[in-house]
Amino acid sequence: xxxxxxxxxxxxxxxxxxxxxxxxxxxxxxxxxxxxxxxxxxxxxxxxxxxxxxxxxxxxxxxxxxxxxxxxxxxxxxxxxxxxxxxxxxxxxxxxxxxxxxxxxxxxxxxxxxxxxxxxxxxxxxxxxxxxxxxxxxxxxxxxxxxxxxxxxxxxxxxxxxxxxxxxxxxxxxxxxxxxxxxxxxxxxxxxxxxxxxxxxxxxxxxxxxxxxxxxxxxxxxxxxxxxxxxxxxxxxxxxxxxxxxxxxxxxxxxxxxxxxxxxxxxxxxxxxxxxxxxxxxxxxxxxxxxxxxxxxxxxxxxxxxxxxxxxxxxxxxxxxxxxxxxxxxxxxxxxxxxxxxxxxxxxxxxxxxxxxxxxxxxxxxxxxxxxxxxxxxxxxxxxxxxxxxxxxxxxxxxxxx
Amino acid sequence: xxxxxxxxxxxxxxxxxxxxxxxxxxxxxxxxxxxxxxxxxxxxxxxxxxxxxxxxxxxxxxxxxxxxxxxxxxxxxxxxxxxxxxxxxxxxxxxxxxxxxxxxxxxxxxxxxxxxxxxxxxxxxxxxxxxxxxxxxxxxxxxxxxxxxxxxxxxxxxxxxxxxxxxxxxxxxxxxxxxxxxxxxxxxxxxxxxxxxxxxxxxxxxxxxxxxxxxxxxxxxxxxxxxxxxxxxxxxxxxxxxxxxxxxxxxxxxxxxxxxxxxxxxxxxxxxxxxxxxxxxxxxxxxxxxxxxxxxxxxxxxxxxxxxxxxxxxxxxxxxxxxxxxxxxxxxxxxxxxxxxxxxxxxxxxxxxxxxxxxxxxxxxxxxxxxxxxxxxxxxxxxxxxxxxxxxxxxxxxxxxx
Ligand SMILES: C[S@@+](CC[C@H](N)C(=O)[O-])C[C@H]1O[C@@H](n2cnc3c(N)ncnc32)[C@H](O)[C@@H]1O
Ligand SMILES: C[S@@+](CC[C@H](N)C(=O)[O-])C[C@H]1O[C@@H](n2cnc3c(N)ncnc32)[C@H](O)[C@@H]1O
Numbered sequence: 001x002x003x004x005x006x007x008x009x010x011x012x013x014x015x016x017x018x019x020x021x022x023x024x025x026x027x028x029x030x031x032x033x034x035x036x037x038x039x040x041x042x043x044x045x046x047x048x049x050x051x052x053x054x055x056x057x058x059x060x061x062x063x064x065x066x067x068x069x070x071x072x073x074x075x076x077x078x079x080x081x082x083x084x085x086x087x088x089x090x091x092x093x094x095x096x097x098x099x100x101x102x103x104x105x106x107x108x109x110x111x112x113x114x115x116x117x118x119x120x121x122x123x124x125x126x127x128x129x130x131x132x133x134x135x136x137x138x139x140x141x142x143x144x145x146x147x148x149x150x151x152x153x154x155x156x157x158x159x160x161x162x163x164x165x166x167x168x169x170x171x172x173x174x175x176x177x178x179x180x181x182x183x184x185x186x187x188x189x190x191x192x193x194x195x196x197x198x199x200x201x202x203x204x205x206x207x208x209x210x211x212x213x214x215x216x217x218x219x220x221x222x223x224x225x226x227x228x229x230x231x232x233x234x235x236x237x238x239x240x241x242x243x244x245x246x247x248x249x250x251x252x253x254x255x256x257x258x259x260x261x262x263x264x265x266x267x268x269x270x271x272x273x274x275x276x277x278x279x280x281x282x283x284x285x286x287x288x289x290x291x292x293x294x295x296x297x298x299x300x301x302x303x304x305x306x307x308x309x310x311x312x313x314x315x316x317x318x319x320x321x322x323x324x325x326x327x328x329x330x331x332x333x334x335x336x337x338x339x340x341x342x343x344x345x346x347x348x349x350x351x352x353x354x355x356x357x358x359x360x361x362x363x364x365x366x367x368x369x370x371x372x373x374x375x376x377x378x379x380x381x382x383x384x385x386x387x388x389x390x391x392x393x394x395x396x397x398x399x400x401x402x
Numbered sequence: 403x404x405x406x407x408x409x410x411x412x413x414x415x416x417x418x419x420x421x422x423x424x425x426x427x428x429x430x431x432x433x434x435x436x437x438x439x440x441x442x443x444x445x446x447x448x449x450x451x452x453x454x455x456x457x458x459x460x461x462x463x464x465x466x467x468x469x470x471x472x473x474x475x476x477x478x479x480x481x482x483x484x485x486x487x488x489x490x491x492x493x494x495x496x497x498x499x500x501x502x503x504x505x506x507x508x509x510x511x512x513x514x515x516x517x518x519x520x521x522x523x524x525x526x527x528x529x530x531x532x533x534x535x536x537x538x539x540x541x542x543x544x545x546x547x548x549x550x551x552x553x554x555x556x557x558x559x560x561x562x563x564x565x566x567x568x569x570x571x572x573x574x575x576x577x578x579x580x581x582x583x584x585x586x587x588x589x590x591x592x593x594x595x596x597x598x599x600x601x602x603x604x605x606x607x608x609x610x611x612x613x614x615x616x617x618x619x620x621x622x623x624x625x626x627x628x629x630x631x632x633x634x635x636x637x638x639x640x641x642x643x644x645x646x647x648x649x650x651x652x653x654x655x656x657x658x659x660x661x662x663x664x665x666x667x668x669x670x671x672x673x674x675x676x677x678x679x680x681x682x683x684x685x686x687x688x689x690x691x692x693x694x695x696x697x698x699x700x701x702x703x704x705x706x707x708x709x710x711x712x713x714x715x716x717x718x719x720x721x722x723x724x725x726x727x728x729x730x731x732x733x734x735x736x737x738x739x740x741x742x743x744x745x746x747x748x749x750x751x752x753x754x755x756x757x758x759x760x761x762x763x764x765x766x767x768x769x770x771x772x773x774x775x776x777x778x779x780x781x782x783x784x785x786x787x788x789x790x791x792x793x794x795x796x797x798x799x800x801x802x803x804x
Contacts, residue, residue: 034740036744042647046755202709209748307782338437339433341433342433346602358448380769380770380788385784
């Protein structure tokens, strides 16, 4: 993306946070108000508490909006945006939906409530790290890369464990909010959000739905402890860390000479890649395998946790791809009709291709680990996902082409 | 609906089954073929088996289409439809989607694979029935009503247990297919379907995804054993069995004089109502409570199983409602903007309103029962839902208004 395009995407995300109140009141509160008003008098009398409940629902949404206004205010200053919200690019309904979904993400990463959920990966990962790299001086020079780092919790946990960690994210909704959470100076008692107000299914009681949550659950600055061994790259994982050959040109893999150089620099630069609920997010999982293999040094490790719930499985859009001439960087054989869906490998097939074709050895593998995703642990919601955990090692003498 | 409208809805459902092959090849197989063709030669060489796999995928879809052609053929004869498919009303994309979803429903109700899933309700229900109505002569006159009966499995199970059972369904996709399964003369070894071919996430292996399933898992005619104590009503539960007052006129509750009479006849006509994955399907759950209460005799039982995953929670459409004049049947105070979403009671609130306002007593209640819905028990798919089970008894001297 050009700088101008980049700024517009940032503005759209910012603008969506700015318009959350209006959106949530319109989508969540108002239809419920109308529905309630439309009931017969008999039915209204059966739920006499409903009007008061809707008033409280509104109040919670407005508190959430206050939280987002703080995010917007701090972000404008930090990212150097146009201070006039009226001049920002307008968010799409997809952008607006995201403002609602982000509360689940905040809950998942930065609340005490979801510690057990986070521990599913963390305890497995730490058991391995403590055995493999127990020495704290060694840890300082071990580089860990986390693509799809979300709101950065795992980055902070691993920096706290003594590693040098780089996160990577493509979403400005994530980047804005993680910057705010990671660098913000929050009041000692934390910030208050109402993450459950947007969901009405699977609720135990309406009081339970409207309860506040404190975030973050830890003092981040203390965890980072002044050590500056944390970074976050903005952009597509494949674009920033992918190999020079084998991947097609697309919106996610540019033929730009600067990017080609940057990718070259990143070859074999990382000791550990951790993918957490990430490998199913792309439209071509082989691109992810190529990239993980390319960025890892020989003998490096790939740790994965999450389900295989391919994000594009039901998306009927197409994307444009093409071949990149390796000498000139020119794009040829452009294909404008490549479905974004259509390459959803099964678990066994994925593992087999990783081992046979991308030179990984299986060190550990566990399937069927039940996990929620930002799930209210005291609720009666969906159970979540069957997750897979694996620890693969990149073979020393790699026969991967990259 | 008028007879003409009714016939058109039936035709649309029929037509969707008729066009399944074309649809599934276009939506499922073709994008995967294009995607595969679009890969770089390097990536193609990493999954050399993929082309053969796509060929098999196509074959499975064509086998499924054969199954649906048999359904269509038998249905045309039974329902007396126009035998020329080209003259049928065209299915919407919603109708076409349903043809894919129905394979999950068939699996859930009529495969050996999902026996454990069905047993979650069945063992609880039978424990109650065996205690409450052990006598097989008494059973013959005990009427059980199952709204949202789907493909009729629970009807057959309870008829087999000796009860007199009425199912009720509003969906012609369900009605067509249940008629076919229940009354069809299937070969002894059953029929073969490939229910997993439409899903690519959470697959253990591609062989596993493409495996065939035999249905039905029981000899239905033997289970029904010649006894004619089974029926199925077509239409909305609220429309057919609802009370005369308190419910607003809408597409699901007509002011038609015949319907008003029919509803009157159905008052207190049933000893047991069983709702299985049903109570969260409507746009107004109080209408369901009113209707269950109205159709049950005093001292009758309501057995419920399923989650509270409100189907309309995220639907931003509106419906038209109005007041029905109880003397003239005239519709007044029409409101054209009633959101279909907006009345999703929490579990506790629902139970409280049932007990306090609709005169139910709690006999048994269990929450947090984990259940899939047509889930492949040997797969690594989503875990499913947290289900609630309850057994309520309608108080003898009802103070409900109905
Ligand atoms: C399901 S979330 C997981 C977030 C976090 N790892 C967690 O477990 O909570 C997937 C994340 O990957 C990011 N993502 C998707 N595609 C990406 C890409 N090509 N490069 C970098 N990040 C990507 C999304 O923006 C999203 O934040
Ligand atoms: C989730 S399915 C459950 C089917 C079956 N009981 C089972 O457990 O497999 C819900 C069913 O309710 C039906 N349904 C939805 N609204 C209805 C209504 N107002 N009256 C009758 N049936 C309805 C749907 O067509 C669908 O078949």
